[in-house]
Amino acid sequence: QVRVVESGGGLVQPGGSLTLSCEVPDSKSTAYEMAWYRQAPGKQRELVAALTGGPLARGNSAEYGAAVKGRFTISRDDDKNAAHLQMNSLEPEDTANYFCRVDFFRLGPNYYYWGQGTQVTVSS
Numbered sequence: 828q829v830r831v832v833e834s835g836g837g838l839v840q841p842g843g844s845l846t847l848s849c850e851v852p853d854s855k856s857t858a859y860e861m862a863w864y865r866q867a868p869g870k871q872r873e874l875v876a877a878l879t880g881g882p883l884a885r886g887n888s889a890e891y892g893a894a895v896k897g898r899f900t901i902s903r904d905d906d907k908n909a910a911h912l913q914m915n916s917l918e919p920e921d922t923a924n925y926f927c928r929v930d931f932f933r934l935g936p937n938y939y940y941w942g943q944g945t946q947v948t949v950s951s
Contacts, residue, residue, distance in 0.1 A: 829854055829940045833927045836945030839917055847912040847945060849927030854908055857881035860930040861903055861910035865923035865947075875925065876901035876912060883933050894920070917949045 835847040849861060862877035873892055878901045880887045889901055900913045910927065924944040932938065 831927050831929055831940050831942035833942040833945040836947045838948045840951050841918060841949055843917050844915045845947060847925055849910045851908040851929055856931050857905045858929045858931050859883040859933045862928045863912045863925055864928060865925045867923040878903050881905060919949045922949050923947060
């Protein structure tokens with residue numbers, strides 16, 4: 828079983844920054860895509876950012892949700908099978924549980940691996 832481990836969540840004031848990390852410690856394969864989603868209470872899960880890479884991708888390509896574009900940056904460290912989400916200018920509306928999703932072989936949603944989530948709370 829592949830573990831997806833998120834870390835870095837916490838409480839931050841509006842305008843502050845946080846960095847989330849996602850690691851896949853048990854896999855020797857480089858993921859095709861690593862992505863962050865979030866889900867706030869009473870809302871649907873939404874894409875925050877996704878980044879392709881590894882041997883199945885034609886270079887690295889990033890995608891961002893409209894609400895975070897320009898404030899969040901996704902990066903990956905393929906040597907460590909990890910992805911990071913740098914979150915700047917945080918707003919109370921960014922409060923949510925953030926999940927990492929890993930797609931190793933581009934086989935579709937049935938083959939995605941998800942982490943348990945890390946809570947981000949933006950409040951003064």
